[in-house]
Amino acid sequence: MRSTSRMFKALVGGRILLLGFTTALFTGQALAQADTWETKAPMPTQRYTQGGGVVNGILYVVGGFNGFVNLDTVEAYNPATDTWTTKAPMPTVRATPGVGVVNGILYAAGGNSEVNGTGTLSVVEAYDPVTNTWTTKAPMPATQSHFGVGVVNGILYTVGGISGQSAPYGGDGGTVAILQAYDPITNTWTTKAPMPTVRHTPGVGVVNGILYVAGGQGPSGTLTTVEAYDPITNTWTTKAPMPTSRQGPAGGVVNGILYVAGGYSYEVNDLVTTVEAYDPATNSWTTRVPIPTTRSYPGVGVVNGILYVVGGSTVRGSGPNGDGVLITNEAFTPEVTEITVAIDIKPGSFPNSINPRSRGKIPVAILTTDTFDAATVDPNTVLFGLTGTEAVPVHSAFEDVDGDGDTDMILHFNTQGTGIQCGDTSASLTGVTLDGQMIQGSDAINTVGCK
Numbered sequence: 473m474r475s476t477s478r479m480f481k482a483l484v485g486g487r488i489l490l491l492g493f494t495t496a497l498f499t500g501q502a503l504a505q506a507d508t509w510e511t512k513a514p515m516p517t518q519r520y521t522q523g524g525g526v527v528n529g530i531l532y533v534v535g536g537f538n539g540f541v542n543l544d545t546v547e548a549y550n551p552a553t554d555t556w557t558t559k560a561p562m563p564t565v566r567a568t569p570g571v572g573v574v575n576g577i578l579y580a581a582g583g584n585s586e587v588n589g590t591g592t593l594s595v596v597e598a599y600d601p602v603t604n605t606w607t608t609k610a611p612m613p614a615t616q617s618h619f620g621v622g623v624v625n626g627i628l629y630t631v632g633g634i635s636g637q638s639a640p641y642g643g644d645g646g647t648v649a650i651l652q653a654y655d656p657i658t659n660t661w662t663t664k665a666p667m668p669t670v671r672h673t674p675g676v677g678v679v680n681g682i683l684y685v686a687g688g689q690g691p692s693g694t695l696t697t698v699e700a701y702d703p704i705t706n707t708w709t710t711k712a713p714m715p716t717s718r719q720g721p722a723g724g725v726v727n728g729i730l731y732v733a734g735g736y737s738y739e740v741n742d743l744v745t746t747v748e749a750y751d752p753a754t755n756s757w758t759t760r761v762p763i764p765t766t767r768s769y770p771g772v773g774v775v776n777g778i779l780y781v782v783g784g785s786t787v788r789g790s791g792p793n794g795d796g797v798l799i800t801n802e803a804f805t806p807e808v809t810e811i812t813v814a815i816d817i818k819p820g821s822f823p824n825s826i827n828p829r830s831r832g833k834i835p836v837a838i839l840t841t842d843t844f845d846a847a848t849v850d851p852n853t854v855l856f857g858l859t860g861t862e863a864v865p866v867h868s869a870f871e872d873v874d875g876d877g878d879t880d881m882i883l884h885f886n887t888q889g890t891g892i893q894c895g896d897t898s899a900s901l902t903g904v905t906l907d908g909q910m911i912q913g914s915d916a917i918n919t920v921g922c923k
């Protein structure tokens with residue numbers, strides 16, 4: 473994008489280029505949007521402890537337990553049409569499989585063949601959505617269920633879980649810390665450095681090639697522990713703990729943030745309603761809008777920046793006669809976060825005197841800095857005024873307004889559209905860059921002509 477601004481400078485020789493936008497082009501913008509949950513078309517089959525994976529924008533849900541029997545059922549959800557279709561069943565009936573997608577193929581590993589959590593499996597089966605067929609792959613090194621799955625660079629990692637075998641795989645109470653890696657190209661499994669903390673049913677997500685494991689159930693309690701695995705160094709590091717302990721949540725990554733929703737905690741002997749978000753860049757957690765239908769062990773998939781949570785159970789397991797087992801499908805769209813940019817109201821002048829009764833225009837510059845290129849802003853999305861949501865620009869141009877050698881954006885707004893009134897002391901600008909990043913900036917103002 474810096475080349476774009478250089479190009480503009482070359483074209484206009486550093487002088488103002490009026491882009492000639494008319495007000496008709498300024499269709500306004502989507503404002504910074506808070507977290508939202510939306511109810512979507514329910515899954516045809518009620519179930520929990522199923523696996524989920526996304527291939528080409530379609531969420532596939534496989535296996536699980538419907539409150540009566542374990543399932544081989546495969547159902548596919550298309551968010552674009554909000555519809556479900558039934559696909560070829562999985563060869564092996566099972567609950568609690570670990571599911572991950574590599575190169576358009578969905579892999580379902582391990583799980584339980586019996587409804588009481590026994591009959592632990594090592595079987596691995598692969599589903600190709602293009603042909604709607606299943607093939608059997610190399611089994612896991614040990615029988616295992618209730619583990620987390622993450623895919624990094626074409627390798628499927630299975631982490632923790634409950635082992636159906638004794639040592640060396642069995643941990644305390646059958647819960648394990650083992651980490652195994654499946655390479656679909658060679659169809660082989662390799663055992664990697666074990667996770668520091670023994671646990672099953674954590675929330676798992678991959679961000680920038682690192683596998684994050686959050687919470688889950690340890691032998692002596694439900695956990696808040698977060699540990700991160702780097703496949704390149706085959707090492708684990710401990711991260712900031714999740715605020716709320718939970719096992720069996722919906723976990724998924726949207727735009728580099730790991731979201732963990734719902735689940736169950738023995739610390740409170742109840743379901744968890746909260747949604748918490750981990751940002752690896754800052755190693756910190758934030759609390760988000762709660763999940764509408766509280767549940768444990770749902771299926772999860774992320775499509776186009778939206779986290780879909782399907783099925784699950786409204787109790788820790790399921791009640792008699794399958795009570796509490798869900799078909800519910802809820803979609804979480806995370807809050808759009810803004811970055812703060814430098815703006816200069818009335819560039820080159822201070823204290824930015826504005827007469828709220830003026831019929832004139834207010835010039836506002838978006839400044840290019842070391843970390844932000846004003847040429848990336850889409851002027852059609854910019855609004856300016858008392859809160860940054862009021863006036864559309866009547867002119868937009870590129871100019872080095874502060875003479876520091878880089879190209880800034882200058883916009884003009886009709887004063888009467890800004891909502892600025894006598895006594896106001898600041899005004900704001902909002903907008904969106906060409907690649908969708910929300911921006912906002914504020915500057916001081918001094919109202920005049922008000923007596």
Ligand SMILES: [Ca+2]
Binds near residue numbers: 816
């Ligand atoms: Ca100024």
Ligand SMILES: [Ca+2]
Binds near residue numbers: 841878
């Ligand atoms: Ca600059």
Ligand SMILES: [Ca+2]
Binds near residue numbers: 874
């Ligand atoms: Ca400049």
